[in-house]
Every structure is written in C-alpha cells, then in structure tokens.
Amino acid sequence: MVSPTAARPAHANADHAPPHAPVSLRAPLVEGDRDCHAVTEDVCRGLEGRPTGLWWGALFASGALLLLGTVAVIYQVRVGIGTWGLNRTVGWAFDITNFVFWIGIGHAGTLISAVLFLFRQRWRTAVNRSAEAMTLFAVACAGIFPLIHMGRPWLAFWVFPYPNTRGPLWVNFRSPLLWDVFAISTYFTISLVFWYIGLIPDLATLRDRARTKARRAFFGLLSLGWNGSNRTWVRYETVYLLLAGLATPLVISVHTIVSMDFATSVIPGWHTTIFPPYFVAGAIFSGMAMVLTIMLAARRLMRFENYITAGHIDSMCKIILAMSCIVGLAYGTEFFVAWYSGNEYERFAFRNRAFGPMGWSYWVMVGCNVVAPQILWFRSMRRCIPVVFVLTLAINVGMWFERFVIIATSLQRDFLPSSWADYRPTLVELATLAGSFGLFFTLFLLFCRVLPMICMSEVKGVLSYGRSTHGEKE
Amino acid sequence: MSQQLLVGVFAGEEDILAATGQARRRGHAIVDTFTPYAVHGLDRAQGLPASRLPWVCFLCGLIGGGAMLAFMFWVSAADWPINVGGKPFNSLPAFVPVWFEVTVLCAGLGSVAALLLRCGLLPGRSPRVYAAGVTDDRFVLVLRADTAGVEVKEMRRLLEDHHAVEIRETTSEEEA
Numbered sequence: 015m016v017s018p019t020a021a022r023p024a025h026a027n028a029d030h031a032p033p034h035a036p037v038s039l040r041a042p043l044v045e046g047d048r049d050c051h052a053v054t055e056d057v058c059r060g061l062e063g064r065p066t067g068l069w070w071g072a073l074f075a076s077g078a079l080l081l082l083g084t085v086a087v088i089y090q091v092r093v094g095i096g097t098w099g100l101n102r103t104v105g106w107a108f109d110i111t112n113f114v115f116w117i118g119i120g121h122a123g124t125l126i127s128a129v130l131f132l133f134r135q136r137w138r139t140a141v142n143r144s145a146e147a148m149t150l151f152a153v154a155c156a157g158i159f160p161l162i163h164m165g166r167p168w169l170a171f172w173v174f175p176y177p178n179t180r181g182p183l184w185v186n187f188r189s190p191l192l193w194d195v196f197a198i199s200t201y202f203t204i205s206l207v208f209w210y211i212g213l214i215p216d217l218a219t220l221r222d223r224a225r226t227k228a229r230r231a232f233f234g235l236l237s238l239g240w241n242g243s244n245r246t247w248v249r250y251e252t253v254y255l256l257l258a259g260l261a262t263p264l265v266i267s268v269h270t271i272v273s274m275d276f277a278t279s280v281i282p283g284w285h286t287t288i289f290p291p292y293f294v295a296g297a298i299f300s301g302m303a304m305v306l307t308i309m310l311a312a313r314r315l316m317r318f319e320n321y322i323t324a325g326h327i328d329s330m331c332k333i334i335l336a337m338s339c340i341v342g343l344a345y346g347t348e349f350f351v352a353w354y355s356g357n358e359y360e361r362f363a364f365r366n367r368a369f370g371p372m373g374w375s376y377w378v379m380v381g382c383n384v385v386a387p388q389i390l391w392f393r394s395m396r397r398c399i400p401v402v403f404v405l406t407l408a409i410n411v412g413m414w415f416e417r418f419v420i421i422a423t424s425l426q427r428d429f430l431p432s433s434w435a436d437y438r439p440t441l442v443e444l445a446t447l448a449g450s451f452g453l454f455f456t457l458f459l460l461f462c463r464v465l466p467m468i469c470m471s472e473v474k475g476v477l478s479y480g481r482s483t484h485g486e487k488e
Numbered sequence: 489m490s491q492q493l494l495v496g497v498f499a500g501e502e503d504i505l506a507a508t509g510q511a512r513r514r515g516h517a518i519v520d521t522f523t524p525y526a527v528h529g530l531d532r533a534q535g536l537p538a539s540r541l542p543w544v545c546f547l548c549g550l551i552g553g554g555a556m557l558a559f560m561f562w563v564s565a566a567d568w569p570i571n572v573g574g575k576p577f578n579s580l581p582a583f584v585p586v587w588f589e590v591t592v593l594c595a596g597l598g599s600v601a602a603l604l605l606r607c608g609l610l611p612g613r614s615p616r617v618y619a620a621g622v623t624d625d626r627f628v629l630v631l632r633a634d635t636a637g638v639e640v641k642e643m644r645r646l647l648e649d650h651h652a653v654e655i656r657e658t659t660s661e662e663e664a
C-alpha cells in the first residue's frame with residue numbers, strides 16, 4: 015500500500031538514491047539515523063548510569079503498594095478468606111476478577127512476540143522485549159489470586175498430579191480448573207523461556223561492554239558464552255520460529271481455558287459458547303492497552319522516541335480498535351442470544367446485568383471498551399500521545415469491569431430469588447488488588463534498570479528497513 | 489591441534505555478506521562468521537545446512553504429549569476411576585486441553601534444551617570472541633589460513649577488497 019506523500023519522512027532517501035534504484039515507499043522503523051553502535055548506546059545508557067529521581071519515586075510508590083498488598087495477603091491467609099466480601103451466593107468476585115484481568119494483560123506479550131513475528135510485522139522488534147516481560151509479571155500477579163483463594167495456599171501443590179499417600183488420589187483431569195493449572199503454568203514457562211532466549215544476545219552485548227567485574231560476571235553467567243557465531247544464529251533463529259509457532263496456539267488456548275472455567279458451569283450469563291473467542295479478544299484488547307500504557311511512559315522516561323515511534327503507536331492502536339469492535343460485537347451477541355434463546359433465566363441474567371443493582375458497572379465497561387476506542391478511527395487521534403495514553407487507562411479500567419460484570423452480576427441473582435445476595439468488596443480485597451499493581455510495577459521498574467528494554471539484536475536487524483530497498487526484499 | 493586463522497573484521501552487513509560469499513566461491517575454508525544480529529542470507533553465503541532442531545521439537549512434543557495422554561487415561565480409567573457427574577472414565581474430549589498444553593510445554597522446552605546443548609551455550613562458559621565489538625557493531629569472518637602462503641595473501645586481498653576494517657592472523661590456541 016502506498017501511503018500519502020505527507021506520511022513519508024523527509025529522509026526517505028529519494029534524493030540520494032541513484033536514478034535506477036527503486037525508491038523506498040516505507041517509513042523507517044527506527045528514526046533519527048541510528049547505526050548499530052548508536053542502538054547499543056541508546057539502549058544500554060539507561061542501564062549503566064545511576065537511576066533517575068523519577069525512577070526512585072516510581073519504585074517507592076509501587077513498593078508502597080506492594081507492601082500494602084503483602085500485609086493484606088498475610089492478614090487474609092492468617093485469618094481466612096472470610097475477610098473478603100464473598101457470601102454463599104457470590105462465591106467468586108474480586109479474586110477471580112483480578113485473576114482473569116491479569117491473565118488477560120499477560121496475553122499481549124506473547125501476541126506481540128509470537129503472532130506478530132509469524133505475520134512478519136517487523137515493527138514488533140522495538141516493543142516485544144518489554145511486552146514479554148510484562149506478560150511474565152502479569153501472569154505472576156494473576157497466579158497469586160487462585161493461590162490465596164484456596165484459603166490454604168501452603169497446600170497449593172495438591173493441584174499437581176503427583177504420587178501421594180492419599181491413595182494415590184489423583185487430580186480430576188475432566189475439571190476446567192485443573193486445565194487452568196496446566197494452561198497457566200505452561201504459559202508462564204514457555205513465555206519465560208521465549209523471553210530468556212530472546213535476551214541471550216543482548217546479555218552478551220552487556221557483558222562485553224561491562225566496566226566492573228561484578229557486571230561482567232553477572233552478564234557472563236546469564237549470556238551462556240554467546241559470541242555471535244553464525245552457526246549459533248541459524249539454530250537460534252530456527253528455535254525462535256518454533257517457539258513462536260508453539261506460543262501462538264498456546265496464547266489462544268490459555269484464555270480459552272480460562273473462559274471454560276465459566277462456560278462449562280450452568281450459571282446463566284456464563285453458560286455460553288461465545289466465551290472462548292470473546293475472552294481471547296478481550297485478553298488481547300486489554301493486554302495491548304496495558305502494553306501501550308507502559309510503552310508510552312517508558313518511551314518518555316528512557317528517551318526511546320527514536321525506537322518506539324508514532325508508527326508503532328499507530329499500529330498498536332489499530333489492533334486495539336479491531337479488538338474493541340470484536341469485544342463490542344460479543345457484548346451485543348450475548349444479549350441477542352439471551353433474547354433469542356427464549357430462556358427465562360438467561361434473559362433475566364442479561365437484564366440484570368445492564369439494569370440491575372450493579373448495572374452501572376456494565377455501562378462503565380461498555381463506555382470504556384466499546385464507545386471510547388472508536389476515536390481511534392481517526393489517524394490524528396492515533397498519533398496524539400496524550401489521547402492514546404488516557405484511552406489506554408480507560409480500557410484497562412473497562413476491561414477490569416468486564417470481568418467483574420461477568421463474574422459478580424451473574425452470580426448475585428441466580429435461579430432462586432431466596433438465595434439472591436449482593437456483593438461489596440472489603441478493604442482487604444481492595445488492598446490486595448492494589449498490591450498486585452504494586453508487584454507488577456515494581457517488577458517492571460526493576461526490569462527496566464537491569465535488562466535491556468529494547469531488543470538490540472533485533473532492532474539492529476531492521477535498521478536498514480525503509481532506508482534502502484534491502485530491508486524490503488523479505 | 490593448533491590452526492592458523494585469518495580474522496577479518498567488517499563494519500557493515502553488506503561487506504561480510506559479499507566477502508563470505510566470495511571466500512566460499514573461491515574455496516577458502518570458512519571457520520565461522522560472527523555478527524551482532526542475525527544477518528539474513530549469511531547462512532547461505534557460508535554454506536550452512538538447515539538446522540535439524542524442528543525434528544527435536546516434533547519428537548519432544550510427540551513423546552511428551554503422548555505420555556501425558558496415556559497418564560491421564562491410566563489415572564482416570566485404570567488406577568482410580570471416579571464417577572464425576574456420570575461422565576465416562578475414558579473421556580478423551582476432556583483430556584484434550586491438558587494434552588495440548590503438555591505437548592507445547594515438552595516441545596518448547598525440548599527444542600530450547602537441544603539448542604543450548606548443540607550450540608554449547610551453558611552457564612559459566614567463557615565466550616570465544618574474535619574481535620571486540622562483535623556483539624555491538626562489528627562483523628567478523630574467520631578463515632582457515634594453514635595452507636600455502638600464496639593463498640593467505642589472496643585471502644588478505646579478498647578481505648581488503650571488501651573494506652575490512654581490521655585483519656589479523658592468529659591461531660586457534662591463542663583464541664581458546
């Protein structure tokens with residue numbers, strides 16, 4: 015597709031090219047005429063100097079949240095989950111909402127690193143590293159909630175099938191909750207390995223430019239003796255492609271299985287076949303929004319404007335817009351099917367969802383997830399950073415409410431009016447949610463300081479893209 | 489056994505691609521090339537065969553997934569069958585999610601382990617770096633130079649013709 019001439023950057027080499035050479039029609043992925051060494055310098059600068067006051071401030075704030083969450087978790091584990099606002103009717107609420115929310119956030123990392131890799135979207139190189147890190151931290155946050163929900167987290171290992179002295183009494187392989195155990199632990203492991211494999215060449219770069227002995231030893235240990243040999247590169251690229259191929263169905267399976275926790279039950283509002291695609295689209299939507307939130311902040315703080323360009327933000331906004339439309343379609347389809355099914359309970363569940371006692375949360379969800387993102391149809395909005403930043407925050411809020419609406423409003427009004435109940439989160443639950451954000455941002459801030467946020471070895475490979483015809487052959 | 493080596497350092501991707509291709513066409517023995525990023529086409533220029541790691545991946549997935557499926561049947565239908573909601577003990581459709589996850593897990597971990605072992609990437613290994621900056625912005629071509637002196641001269645000229653920024657002779661022992 016030929017973009018309008020106005021979109022062409024000034025240095026798109028039309029003037030310097032010899033008359034017979036084809037003119038590049040694509041904008042470069044990296045701006046500001048950087049060469050390989052400049053990429054190394056730009057990315058490593060933030061890791062080698064002293065941290066800025068802003069970084070310390072952010073770490074202090076997120077550390078405080080983490081501390082609050084830790085205190086809350088210790089308290090609820092000691093006293094029991096009676097400290098939550100749950101009751102016999104609403105047996106799942108904040109905990110599972112937070113779990114599904116964080117798992118959803120964790121989907122963008124693998125989407126960017128694996129799916130966009132398979133689709134040869136080369137702009138992903140600037141954002142994949144931090145998106146993958148975000149995935150790991152989000153899945154770690156998600157894992158906490160089912161763990162504390164068990165009430166006796168020290169017996170959590172019972173979810174794994176291991177030979178035991180109770181029979182051996184095995185786990186039930188027909189249960190979606192057990193599928194979740196396998197899906198999430200596999201997802202975390204494969205994401206971790208994928209992330210680490212991608213890091214090895216960059217760790218070697220850090221090792222080779224380390225000034226102190228301790229740094230050299232640290233990065234030397236982690237970089238596994240990498241020396242840039244092309245024999246290794248060929249195998250490395252093969253395995254990277256294999257992992258991308260494996261991670262792509264994996265990322266879809268994980269949220270599909272999470273949705274089956276609900277869809278295989280008989281609760282009106284949960285028992286629908288639309289759940290797997292609906293959850294996967296929602297996960298990609300919320301994950302992309304969180305990636306953008308963090309990218310926009312990091313790009314400013316770490317001075318990565320040349321790498322995370324307006325073009326990147328634009329592309330991610332288009333994905334967000336597409337997902338917003340899919341999610342909106344799913345909301346509508348749910349209502350239509352509830353009406354079309356003729357099932358009284360199903361119809362009531364959806365009327366209650368939108369107009370019941372917690373109907374406001376439904377409209378927060380629709381407003382943030384379906385209405386607000388429509389401004390992204392306009393190119394000027396997609397490239398306006400403050401607008402995009404505020405919008406991604408709104409989407410994060412909206413997607414949290416989506417899970418809350420699905421879980422809490424479906425449970426609060428079940429088949430028997432005598433068992434109807436309401437739900438209100440307690441301070442302990444709110445502190446735990448805040449603590450999970452604290453954990454997420456603390457881990458992310460530490461990551462920004464210790465490991466390269468941008469994948470140098472991949473960005474160097476796309477430097478020529480859009481500058482000469484060489485990069486466009488593939 | 490010590491080997492005489494000729495190391496050419498380049499500043500650009502195009503230079504090493506052309507130099508490697510020509511060295512191969514002229515029949516010089518290429519020890520290896522070293523680059524800061526995966527240079528596409530360099531494997532062909534160097535004459536490297538395609539990796540067999542996809543087979544490792546396939547076999548690991550097959551074995552891991554198969555073992556897990558067999559284990560689930562044994563647990564649910566043989567060792568301690570439990571009636572859950574009247575469902576059959578051999579409920580294959582319910583085993584598919586875990587089967588799939590374990591297949592992916594074994595295939596992924598297996599191929600990464602094979603990669604690390606095959607390339608000798610292990611913790612504590614000290615890297616053999618032929619030129620400073622190879623993980624930054626330098627491209628290195630290492631040729632075997634233990635043949636007659638005439639050929640070494642020819643190799644040097646080849647490296648110079650492709651704008652090598654540094655050329656040095658060394659032995660494999662010195663580099664180890």
